[in-house]
Amino acid sequence: MITQSRWNHILGVARKAKTLALKLKENDTKYAEDMFVLGMLHDLGYEFIKTNASHAAAGGTILQRAGYKYWKEVALHGDITIDHMTDELFILDCADMMTGPNGEDFTFAERLSEIADRFGPDSDAYQKCVIEVQKLQTDSRYTKIK
Numbered sequence: 001m002i003t004q005s006r007w008n009h010i011l012g013v014a015r016k017a018k019t020l021a022l023k024l025k026e027n028d029t030k031y032a033e034d035m036f037v038l039g040m041l042h043d044l045g046y047e048f049i050k051t052n053a054s055h056a057a058a059g060g061t062i063l064q065r066a067g068y069k070y071w072k073e074v075a076l077h078g079d080i081t082i083d084h085m086t087d088e089l090f091i092l093d094c095a096d097m098m099t100g101p102n103g104e105d106f107t108f109a110e111r112l113s114e115i116a117d118r119f120g121p122d123s124d125a126y127q128k129c130v131i132e133v134q135k136l137q138t139d140s141r142y143t144k145i146k
């Protein structure tokens with residue numbers, strides 16, 4: 001289920017994705033609108049998953065069926081194993097890691113600290129996010145959006 005706090009997170013990610021899009025592609029307002037929509041859709045899988053299932057894969061499957069342009073970005077968000085990130089996945093993952101669980105505007109460090117507090121510093125969830133943030137910060141596109 002999508003909780004009220006998750007809904008706040010989703011809206012925060014959408015707004016952050018719009019802001020980051022305008023930094024990455026200046027003056028491209030249609031692209032920024034598209035990235036806002038991507039943010040709004042990125043966690044919809046939470047509405048349908050049972051425990052331990054991937055909310056990203058579930059959301060991606062639903063959006064693929066609906067013919068949504070960026071379904072792969074939804075399916076792959078937060079995946080630290082992929083080699084090539086599209087601009088749209090880069091924006092989405094950055095926005096996700098700059099938005100708190102209740103929609104807060106966070107730095108990467110604040111987001112990681114919050115995840116460590118919630119899941120524990122030894123948790124898989126936290127360790128995965130540390131790697132994800134390292135990948136985002138070392139990406140050549142990061143200098144444009146930070």
Ligand SMILES: [Fe+2]
Pocket residue numbers: 042043055056077078
């Ligand atoms: Fe997610």
